[in-house]
Amino acid sequence: MIEKPDMLDFSLEEVEQAVQRLGQPGYRAKQILKWLHKGVSHFDEMTDLPQAFRQSLNEQFQIGRIQILERHHSNTGDAIKYLFLLSDHNIIECVVMRYKYGNTLCLSTQVGCRMGCRFCASTINGLVRNLSAGEMMSQVIEVNRELEENGERRIGNLVLMGTGEPLDNYSNTVKFIKMVHYPMGINMSYRNITLSTCGLAPRMIELADEGLPVTLSVSLHAPNDKLRRFIMPAASVYPIIDVIEASRYYYEKTGRRITFEYILIKDLNDRKEHAEELAELIKGFPSHVNIIPANEVSGLDFRRSPERTIQRFIRELESRGVVVTRRRELGLDIEGACGQLRRSRLTGRRNQRYER
Ligand code: SF4
Known part of the structure; x- marks a missing residue:
């Protein structure tokens, strides 16, 4: 049929x-x-x-629906993680993070991911397929509906930072961003949307030319190509200098300050000289570095840097004039890191589809 x-x-x-x-x-x-x-x-x-x-x-026509399969509330009440069942029985996840200023939704753009970042649970079984713009919309719609039913505020900010590389699913992602902005619908301001990329430089430039002033968050995770290629195999295709140049272009076109994400991994990228090299690399246009202490994922080797190392790294950057933030860690007790909950759900199953 x-x-x-x-x-x-x-x-x-x-x-x-x-x-x-x-x-x-x-x-x-x-x-x-x-x-x-x-x-x-x-x-x-x-x-x-x-x-x-x-x-x-x-x-x-039909109205495609995704179904809430599981919801997990963090003990601290600051995060809710959802597992959704898609119409073809694939599973995706998204997270609501509660901040003082409102609710933020971290949503997925692909089922799985082919970028291969070594610290990430989402990529362990590779890419299954792209999500459609409607499937991205559905995550926002379903979560909004549930929040409203519970008398809570609707989603006020979106981060495209769940499973998948948004720019690897470029046309659906851009279509979704335009759709979620429609005044007759969700009416999300572009400025309240953050898109995270592992540095697909040509697509960053294409996005800059779209004229959508969303915030761009670029995952660096290392201050040089050698280390970056080890942590993020996708970096073999796009040298770090191209990523920085594309980031600069994005800033110049949109006027939006760039966020550089840096996951701190014990004994790998957390030394003083890494901080020095990073500060040198990104100087010259408005940006800030968001430090993310690594989440320890079962099956992956990476360990979190000790607290004193994290503090030292931040101080080193600040002493060189870099604006630094540290990501608040929400939902650790509900496997808050990208792809962890979905992976737990799938572990032991024959493939990446959910068998009812
Ligand atoms: S961190 Fe993002 S881009 Fe990297 S493998 Fe995970 S989902 Fe893909």
Whole structure:
């Protein structure tokens, strides 16, 4: 049987075309998107549309839904991790992080990842497939719906930092960013969206040219190519100097300060000379370094740097004029690091699909 197209995957222009094909005025597209992004699961719930039109929509389209499979609340109450079941039985995860200023959602852009970062659980079994823009939207919609049901604030910030390399799924990711910004729907400001990349330099430049002023967070994790290639095999393709140049270009085009992520790993990239080299590398345009003490993932060798080493590294950077933040560690008791919970769920199964 041929599957009906999923309207959650549609941009405004695509919904307008569909509406016109069905002989309806163009403004119906915004009405439909308002309902879709609010989280309705059936066209019949779109009560301001004529009944015959709803019937035609039912016949020609579906509203793809992802299903909450598990939710885990951290003991401290500052994070909720969700496992979602996709329509093809793949599993993805996302995390809600509660901050004083509001709720942030860290969402996935791929099932698995092929970038191979050695500290990351998401990449252990490679890439399964890209997520569609609608599947990314669904993560926001489902979480918003649940937060609202519980009398909580909706998601105010998005970070594309869950499983997957967003720029490896470029067109769907850019489509999603535009869709989540629609005023009739989620209405997320571009400035409240952060996209994290492991440094796909040509795609960073392409993104700069899109004119979407999202914050770019670039994973460096090492101050030179040799060490970076060891930690992140994808760095073999894009030398660190190209990544820095692409970051500078992004800043110049968008005016957005770049965040450089640096995961501190015991006895690997946490020495004084690494801090010196890093400060030298990134000087010259507005940026800051976000230090992430490594999460220890079962099956992976990397260990977290001791607290005094973390403090020393931060001091070294600051003494060289670098603006440094340290990532707040939320949800450690619920396997908060990228891909850990999904991996635990899949461990022991025959493949990466969830068998019910
Ligand atoms: S850290 Fe991100 S880019 Fe690297 S393997 Fe994990 S999901 Fe992929």
